Amino acid sequence: MLAGMGYPGSMIYRTFGRTGLQMPVFSCGGMRYQQSWSDMPLAEVEAENQRNLEATIRRSVELGINHIETARGYGSSERQLGVVLPTFERDKLIVQTKIAPAADPAVFEQQFAESLERLNLEHVDLLAIHGINNHELLWQSTRPGGCLASARRLQAEGKARHIGFSTHASTDTILAALQHEGDGGFDYVNLHWYYINQSNWPAIELAHQLDMGVFIISPNDKGGMLYRPSDKLVELCRPLHPIVFNSLFCLSHPEVHTLSLGASKPSDFDLQMSSLELLDHAAGTIAPIVSRLDQAMVDAVGAEVATRFVEGLPDWEASPGYMNMQTMLWLRNVALAYDLTEYGKMRYNLLGNGGHWFEGLSAAHLDAISDEKFNQAVKDSPFAKEVRGWLAETHAMLGGAEIKRLSQGE
Structure with missing residues (x-):
């Protein structure tokens, strides 16, 4: 029996940066228990689904997981939560919702007003600008009079206690958002970071230096589909379950809240x-x-590739065919090292289908790119001679599956 399969322990809390909130080290994310990924009237929600949602929230709070996190983009989640959240003592909950940035901040404000109404609350403790995933969305959020300025007005009105952002962006874009100082900057960040993808560590370090709260998005699903781990990953993580290992890996860093x-x-x-x-x-x-x-990765791809595979590769915008080479080679590596093939297929086939949440294209059209153009693009890579073959291998291994995203939000 794997360690970490016993009765739950007592909740642990960490100070969520400058917000001062005592945040449970696990948060109840609102992406998986709702009736629908499209908004719908409460009257159409099935009674059994609502009973399950309410039981889930009550179990969460019973365990000390009093941070309930959702988003306008999570279909019926807000409306269904609006039935149960008012039954708790309000000051015992930390409620977060997220609203996507908009070119017109009035749209952002109107959507937030609708979210408060759906949640049946007078205020949220945490309001995040949802999905600052590229520089255009960063500008919509942080420009003078933009969505961040609107969020700060909502804060001044008592409707949102603290303001942050969520992101699936490149590390450079995240760093730019963290460094923004106008309108008070941001109080916290929701971002991806876990054992199989540690590229955002510089952003976490900067957030820590700036005394910002750090919330890790989807460590169990995006961190390797750990609810259904590969046999190899199970063996490598013994005596812990991969979910327990990944939780300890993340939380062993005090910068993560x-x-x-x-x-x-x-x-x-x-x-x-x-x-x-x-x-x-x-x-x-x-x-x-x-x-x-670490050794399994070295055994699978070699020590140099394990640590340097992204070196010298162009960003997807500068890549021939707009291919996201860095992401593809990362997925190749984790598939080869940990047998995360199903996870790799899930992520790989979002390329070209994920919008700004998963930018760039796959290697589906690699054969249409001339050697001359391709070689020029990867000339600064220490593996320039191998990259084309690796991309073809990745497409053969992971391509072809029809993937539908859970939502427009994650």
């Missing part, structure tokens, strides 16, 4: 909660597992 736990039913909390009793000694507990995982 909370991990989203996207529960679909009350029992989904138990496994992740069981990691808390191991947290005091997390570094020592995970060290041999990290060593095995």
Whole structure:
């Protein structure tokens, strides 16, 4: 039996940066328990789905997970939460919703007003600008009179206590958003970071220096589909379940304050909660597992490729065929090292289908790009001679699956 499968431990809290909020190290993310990914009247919500959602929220709060996180873009989530949230003592909850940036900040404000109405609350504790994923959306958010300025007005009116942003952007874009000082800047950030993808660590370090809250998005799903881990990953993570390992890996860094736990039913909390009793000694507990995982990557692709595969590769905008080479080669590496093929297919086939949430194209049209043009694009890579073959290999291994995104929000 894998360690971390026992009865849940007691919740642990961390100060969420400058907000001062005592944040549980796990948050109840609102992407998996709602009836629909499209907004719908409450009257059309099935009674069993609403009962499950309410039981999930009550279990969350019972466990000390009092941060309930959702978004306007999560279909019926806000409306369904609006039935249950007012039944709790308001000052015992930390409620976060997220609103996408808009070219016209009046749209942002109107959508936030609708979200408050749906949630049946007078204020939210955390309001995030949802999806600052590129420089255009960063500008819409931070320009003079933009969405951040609107969010600060809502804060002054008492409708939102603290203002942050969520992002799937490149690290450089995240750093630019973190460094923005106009309208008070941001108080916290929701971003991706976990064992299999640590590229955003510089952003977490900067957020820590700026005393900002740090919320990790989807460490179980986007962190490797850990609810359905590969047999190889299970073996490499023994004696821990991969979810427990990944939780300890993230939370062993004090710069990280909370991990989203996207529960679909009350029992989904138990496994992740069981990691808390191991947290005091997390570094020592995970060290041999990290060593095995690191070695598995070296064994699969070689030490140089493991650490330098993105070096010298163009960003997707500058790549021939707008290919996101960096993402594709990362997915190749984790598929080869950890047998994360199903995860790789899920992510790879979002290229060209994910909009600004997953930018760039796949290698589907690699054969249409001349050697001359391709070689010029990758000339600064230490693996210039191998990259084309690796991309073709990746497409053969991961391409072709029809992938539909859960929502327009993640």
